[in-house]
Amino acid sequence: MSVKRLVRKSRLFATVVIAVLALPAGAWAADGPFPRGEGFYFDIFTVILFLAIYAAWIKTSSWVDRDAQELSLPGDMWNGLMLAGGALSLIMIWIMPVFWLSFFVFVLLLAAPSLYYVSVRNRKVKAPERVLTPDHLRSLARRYLKLDFGKASDDTARDGVPVRFFGRRSEGQPDDPNRVARVMESVGYKTAQEMVYDACNRRATDIHLEPTKSEMTVRFRIDGMLTPADPFSRATGDAVISIFKVLCNMDITEKRKPQDGSMSAQVEDHVVDFRVATSGSVSGEKLVMRILDTSQQIISLEQLGMREKMHTQLRSIVTQPHGLFIVCGPTGAGKSTTLYACLNEIDRYQQNIITIENPVEYQLENVTQIEVNPKAGKTFATELRSILRQDPDVIMIGEIRDKETAEIACQAAQTGHMVFTTLHANDAVTALGRLIDLGVQPFMIASALSGVLGQRLVRLLCPKCKVRYKPNPELLRKANLPVEKIKFFYKPPEQNDGEESEEEVCENCGGSGYQKRTGVFELFVITEKIRDMIRDNPNMTAIKQEAVKSGMRYLYEDGLRQVIEGKTSIQELLRVCK
Secondary structure (H helix, E strand, C coil): CCHHHHHHHHHHHHHHHHHHHCCEHHHCCCCCCCCCCCCECCCHHHHHHHHHHHHHHHHHHHHHHHHHHHCCCCHHHHHHHHHHHHHHHHHHHHHCCCHHHHHHHHHHHHHHHHHHHHHHHHHHCCHHHCCCCHHHHHHHHHHHCCCCCCCCCHHHHHHCCCEEEECECCCCCECCHHHHHHHHCCCCHHHHHHHHHHHHHCCEEEEEEEECCCEEEEEEEECCEEEECCCEEHHHHHHHHHHHHHHCCCCCCCCCCCEEEEEEEEECCEEEEEEEEEEEECCEEEEEEEEEECCCCCCCHHHCCCCHHHHHHHHHHHCCCCEEEEEECCCCCCHHHHHHHHHHCCCCCCCCEEEEECCCCCCCCCCEEEECEHHHCECHHHHHHHHHHHCCCEEEECCCCCHHHHHHHHHHHHCCCEEEEEECCCCCCHHHHHHHHHCCCHHHHHHHEEEEEEEEEEEEECCCCCEEECCCHHHHHHCCCCCCCCCCEEECCCCCCCCCCHHHCCCCCCCCCEEEEEEEEEEEECCHHHHHHHHHCCCHHHHHHHHHHCCCCCHHHHHHHHHHCCCCCHHHHHHHHC
16 A cells, blocks of 8 residues: 555544544443543634544645655655654543643644655745745735735845846856946836846746847747746836946847856845847847756656656666767757756766866865857867867767867867767657768768657646546557556646636736646667668667667657546647647
């Protein structure tokens, strides 16, 4: 029996026990060891109080179970702790003779595991997602009690939002404070702070400022989808763009030629890096900011969302002493995150690991991380050639873009190095054709390549507002799914084109029906037969057929598993894998 099922049964059993305690005396044996008198044996108000507290514990236990799954925390352990606290509280309330002392112990045993869980999960999530903090309690008071206790802190009240910008030099070092002091006096500085703070709170990965004739359109990319935000007036929008250009050490007088730069900001208690790019358009200057939160925790292979069998296969590939492992997919498919997860599987203290990235998205302990800078002549190929003389065991290349980088990567894999890299390709087998198109000889690919992982990111349905429905049997047959076994699928709630009131919009997902993302994968393992096919005559159709015979599942087939488990919708899977 699983811990989760045991928890559910124990909650039901404990509820029945407490209810039995409230039975009238006539329901018990008449000849007891002492007279009970008429009426209830226990005070009815006391029993109601305990039932109310226990009901709150059941609700909290359900939240802990659901939240632990969303944050990839060990759910069985936390369910076990919650169950232990509930069981001990029932025992203590039964055996302790003094009411107020037993009541205190009862509440303490019920609350202690959940408070401990809150302290652990708050260290894992960003500040806006933390619970039982002063800001969270204030928001609850405003929402349910209609009380306003003011803003979070004096700094927030004075500055508007807890965001402080830093400029960056071209070498990546913090800029002198004069540049920041200059923009703090500019028109639109507060607006820029509020926009960045709103984007970080909404988990955006990109900010788009797009000019029109009358206003500056603002859009955030959240979970891979562009979402509109409150627009600015044209004057305010131009001022905001100028502020970011000053912070990134760009030429603010040049509004037609493309420019790029970087900056940082302290958002609440952590530092966020931004990659900023501008370009001219017929309506004015457009700006796009990529948000890189360096404080985010590196996830492991177990948290990527792949099947257990695929996880085992992938781990055996990435822990090989030499070879070339490629992760492919379109921009924004999570390729770099997967490579970081692979590096987590390697002992970084016994092996020399060097990465070449553009940009460095996560900071890794005991790993030499190099950031390319084409303006300074630091390209993937030149840096890769130099680090081969530094006795590396594992090399991670951010992306293969040209023939020179691809050939050096293959040569490094053949000479005793484990090489991780990414490639823009639609699927795992197509990555072979992409390497050949770059000019790499098929025999080099066959000798170096160990495996290719194709991936996409699908949005997860919001657990609070997803809707269950019965799927069309014809759709199930087309997907080769058993019609008689699959009873329900899930989908986001229907949108009423803005007719919903604010009270009806789900606060958990903002009304989109989706929250966060997970991966769908196809793993192409290079067998000896496939090596011979690549070396002799690289026919992609024949290679794909052989890969399927060897056990490779397509992206769509792997995504159906997420649909059947109720994690995403069939519409979202078709959008990503079409």
